[in-house]
Amino acid sequence: MDERGGHGIPIVVDHADDAAVAAVFERVRAERGGLDLLAANACDGNALPLAGGPFWKLPLRHWQNMMEIGVRSHLVAARHAAPLLMERRGLLVMTGYTDPDAEIIAGHVFYDLAMTSVSRLARTLAHDLRPHGVTASALSPGFTRTEAITAALGDRLPPGGDSVEFPGRAVRALLEDSGVARHAGRTVRVADLAQEYGFRDPG
Template sequence: MAALAQHDRRRPSRPRLDRLARRTLLIERRGLAVLTGYAEQNKDDILADHLFYDLAMTSISRLGYGLAKDLARHGVTAVTLSPGVTGTEAITAALGDDLPPGTDPVEFCGRAICALLQDPNVARHAGKTVPVADLASEYGFAGDDPRPPS
């Protein structure tokens, strides 16, 4: 343990982004922490038939719930966004014009976060995993893609 403490003293002091963000959110007593996870549609199925992917995605939603409970007393809201199938460059390259109906444009998550940041009542979403398409309907934003959101 002493060797570890000695090692830490020798390392240059450099604030990590997560510590800086956490301190800033807590000092300001306001803010928004956003995670991306998966809104469970059917708890009886394993997501993508892949146990570890399912575990990772549902754990993020659980983390968002825990963060919301922990940060609420500091005036910080934590919410988890659940994007639909997103038309990234990789997905578009792989599927071409065969994208599933309702594929979300890549801008959707960013627009959802902007809408949440402007909402004075954003705390009503605290601890929830909210599909981005639901936020698009609620806040009235859309992507550049004419297809309806998933």
């Protein structure tokens, strides 16, 4: 980020610890005075092998890393960010999923629940935040070559896919759009936003 003209401040936080999450936003207020954007994407989906199958054969431990971390942490972060975002009429973006042709996402009940729950959460938060000038929506990325996914799949990593910068460019486009409120409550595909705003995946 610094190389591109920004200023990154890395903070280690356990999203399963509500007090630790609250402390992050207290620090943001103290050091930065407010918040223009929250891009929430905490998940621990790769903590266990992500292989689809019948729901009765999947480890129940997936509930913890996908629902407790993957969904609940979005809500907790949004809860603490809301007052800061309302002061600046900011933007809240979460990672959801939209694919009308997908019966069960990745053939995995817990992953399906987590992704669709975040999309529904975006609609609810948009409803509550809209009167305060804050837009909340969810982004649906394609297959993204994150460090965690690359490490988890190793030699099984399929060709192609999106770079981690591609959804980042979508978030930036939304932030710079004065008419972003039209996306409130929606789950929008990164690829669709790329066409709408005219950006590309850098690689």
